Amino acid sequence: MAHISTGVEYSLHCLLYLTRPPTGVEEASVRSLAELQGVSNEFLAKLFTKMAKAGLVVATEGVKGGFRLAREPNNITVYDVVIAIDGEKVLFDCREIRGRCAIFDNKAPAWATEGICSIHAVMQMAEKAMHNELKQHTLADLAKRTTDKAHASYGIQVIEWLSHSSAERGINKDK
Numbered sequence: 001m002a003h004i005s006t007g008v009e010y011s012l013h014c015l016l017y018l019t020r021p022p023t024g025v026e027e028a029s030v031r032s033l034a035e036l037q038g039v040s041n042e043f044l045a046k047l048f049t050k051m052a053k054a055g056l057v058v059a060t061e062g063v064k065g066g067f068r069l070a071r072e073p074n075n076i077t078v079y080d081v082v083i084a085i086d087g088e089k090v091l092f093d094c095r096e097i098r099g100r101c102a103i104f105d106n107k108a109p110a111w112a113t114e115g116i117c118s119i120h121a122v123m124q125m126a127e128k129a130m131h132n133e134l135k136q137h138t139l140a141d142l143a144k145r146t147t148d149k150a151h152a153s154y155g156i157q158v159i160e161w162l163s164h165s166s167a168e169r170g171i172n173k174d175k
Contacts, residue, residue: 007086
């Protein structure tokens with residue numbers, strides 16, 4: 001099982017599409033973003049609800065209403081998205097196995113269980129390092145990486161896709 005969910009991945013892709021040109025648009029509907037990525041509206045709607053509660057996106061009103069970023073792309077970190085979608089969850093849940101060694105005959109000596117478990121300590125350091133790394137990368141960074149890697153026409157195609165309604169693209173709304 002992955003520590004970071006698929007929801008985080010889809011959320012990051014959706015947010016990238018909302019970073020404005022050259023990689024995205026200012027606002028888009030959940031329906032359009034779902035169609036663009038080949039996932040259900042319901043799935044993305046749940047993700048957008050979580051992102052809105054976390055202050056990452058805001059709903060827009062009107063006929064073409066949808067969502068837009070609530071902050072500038074350089075003020076949204078990958079860590080922000082992980083926490084918004086998956087919540088705070090620990091990387092490792094220590095079971096204090098060290099005190100159950102058969103040699104101790106159910107009476108573990110103090111030296112065996114005092115302080116933090118050495119395995120747990122390493123896992124806590126790894127978790128802290130992972131969080132720090134995720135905090136170092138912003139949506140703006142990801143958008144730049146995408147722009148640098150993608151063919152020049154990619155951003156234009158994304159903008160055109162998201163700028164037209166499902167009906168204009170000839171997509172059945174009842175899907």
